Amino acid sequence: MYSARDWREYPRRYRLEAGKCKKCGKILFPARLICPKCGAREFETEMLPDTGKVLTFTVIRTAPSQFTDIAPYAIAIAELTNGVKLTAQLVDCDVNTVKVGMEVRIEFRRVQTDAYSGILSYGYKFVPKWY
């Protein structure tokens, strides 16, 4: 992966920066140039909360080339406490124990490794919320 593409996403991947529409209050992750709900174009930066619950999930057993080393791995769509939904891996648990409704926390993890010599891509993953 060319590193510029990764770098451009740092605000979202590293800090969970979302955009809150100044007119209708909709929180968009990632932030956009125009609000899909009301059409307004002014946003303020808002950080996403770091906890939520699993809405749906799967276990990827046939993985694309970048992820074959960690398969099988769980992918979940979770709804965060402010209602924003996002997709990420759900790690640090037995993939066979993942359930809809499970409470999760967001942690900073390495998401992709570009072979042995390329860039390391970091971002968010879900982990079970156990404390």
Added chain:
Amino acid sequence: MGKVGIVGYGCHLPRHRIKVEEIAKVWGADAPSYKKGLMLREKSVPPPDCDTITLSVEATKNALRRAGGINTAEIGAIYIGSESHPYAVKPSGATVAEAIGATPDIHCADFEFACKAGSEAMFVCLGLVKAGEIKYGLAIGGDTSQGAPGDALEYSAAAGAAAFIMGSENLIAESIDTYSFMTDTPDFWRREYEFYPQHAGRYTGEPAYFKHTCGAAEGMMKKVGMKPADFTYAVFHQPNGKFPMRAGKMLGFTQEQMEPGWLSPTLGNTYSGASPIGLTSTLDIAKPGDTILMVSYGSGSGSDGFVWKVTDRIDEVRDKAVRTRKLLDENLIYIDYGTYAKFRHKIKKNA
């Protein structure tokens, strides 16, 4: 300049563990004698998506929770001490600073001095705050250390990180003084391009670990005019379970003084994270007014000594983030050697 010290502290540990028996089984080694000799039962293992940078970010988030809403843009320096920076060239600190929103008005450097790099970061941050150069300094000690397969180090090389935000207001623990002790002692090293470190066997003991740890501890106590009995707690670098206990007893400390910061029997050696993580678990149970001696050790060789005096604020902040003991003891995921070998990239694959 007034008081300086710790404004926020935090730890992060992977949940995965491997037992000494599991490693010994593979190499035909005698587990009971390793466990007794090293006073170590298991160690933490980073899963493939955890490295020094990710552990540092999570430890820092816990430190920020305890620092009580400081503006991360006011952090003027970030130093990460580690011997396992994910990149040979590209600073770990830059990623951590970006992740907490501390860029761009910040000084950043990655430190390396075997297992002493974390305490160096603490030492330098305290100095800069004291000099009035920065308002807050973020010091991190963390590692995902590697021991060569079959080597004694494989039983102990572990993963974890501790982060400290140093400042001059709202202190949790005041830095009373610091003292460092260092010589060129070739007990452990890793050459460029080599994957695993090498060590000089029993030479790593008396002339290396004990000489420098005890030298720094004695020098530190002399500098502040205190003796072992004057401290509530003492934390030493812990390459295994045995060394810190022996060093502490040689110096005149009791097991009770060392117990809260003595994590290696079930954590292993987190290298640059070792004594810093020990300090976090000690702060987790400390009371206002307690004094803590902390001494790190890094091969090559040197030790940094710190004397901390805990303030009233500890009661307010200790449970604003997860306690270190909880991370060490609860919800563990035990893995077998095959999984461990895969996690730690010890298996040769097609590129």
Added chain:
Amino acid sequence: MRDVAVVGVGMTKFGEIWDKSLRDLYVEAALGAIENSGVDHIDSMIVGCMSGGLFVGQEHLGSMLADYLGIKNLPASRVESACASGGLAFRHALIEVASGMSDIVMASGVEKMNDISGDGATYALATAADQEYEVFHGATFPGLYALMAVAHIEKYGTTRDMLAAVAVKNHDNGALNPNAQYPFKITMDTVKSSVMIADPLRILDCSPITDGAAAVILTTVDIAKKLGKPYVKITGSGHATDTIALHSRDDMTTIASATVAADKAFKMAGKTIKDVDFAEVHDCFTIAEIMVMESLGLYAPGKAGEAVLKGETALDGKFPINTSGGLKSKGHPVGATGVAQIVEIYKQLTGQAENGRQLKSNPKVGLAQNMGGSGGSSLVHILEVA
């Protein structure tokens, strides 16, 4: 707008076609359609292809394929809407003829998927999802449909047997299609014990990796009449998109793009789902067929699975779905799929379906639904006997 007809169709055998390249497959289907229709020329062609670039390293397909078709300086366009590229090509051909810009247009689709590794194909297909917010995290196409399946199971109690019944039914039909990649029957047990790909979807819940091409000739009803060959009328066309990322949708158990596209197509045709006799739908995964049946209004939400189990959508059921074998059995060369669906509708409406899979019910109205990504785009077409 002029009334438009489909006047001829062609397609290759779908499957692992090792000895044929993308251009060979395409030209074979295109020549088949041209000959089948009896036209002496085409005015332009539109090619649906998802990813010539990732699968075989070839873009600029309009130019290359017109060249190999041997028609110098032909206007040729390539359109892309992931797995709905074929349906989109058909819609653009329809627009071109209906508008009067051209009289005879070939709508076509092609994909050559077996020239790269399985990992590579998984990667290429995943480019239809949100790269930065789904694929970056390790989501795959089976994975995204599995997320929908789990949500559907959670909300409606959809069962493992209902999913398996879709695959079994489509293989029953595909066994009668000479162009199908997997022209054989399978059992419920085979599906349920096949290897897990993305829980709960197993390999036999998934459409395969396929090489193939399909083409159809569109012209005005007036010209079609003069050609003297069987033709069918295109009476409805609907196209809609939805959010690229699955997690951005309010309801992950329905395909909103299919609902909206179908509404538009029905409105244009002056019909409702009740007027339709059979359909080809985008069963890229078994759960997709169930969700699309509900999204088209054929069954209430949560009720489609049971209908499949009861055989209501079988060849002899009250509303046959995927008489061709669907993507599951016939194969899914992604860019060709939407056009191949039209091929089947044409054959059924003109009484030309092979091997005894011709519907006995004398169908008058057929519907084709083609879908891109996790439902980020849908095309719905309604065709009627002339």
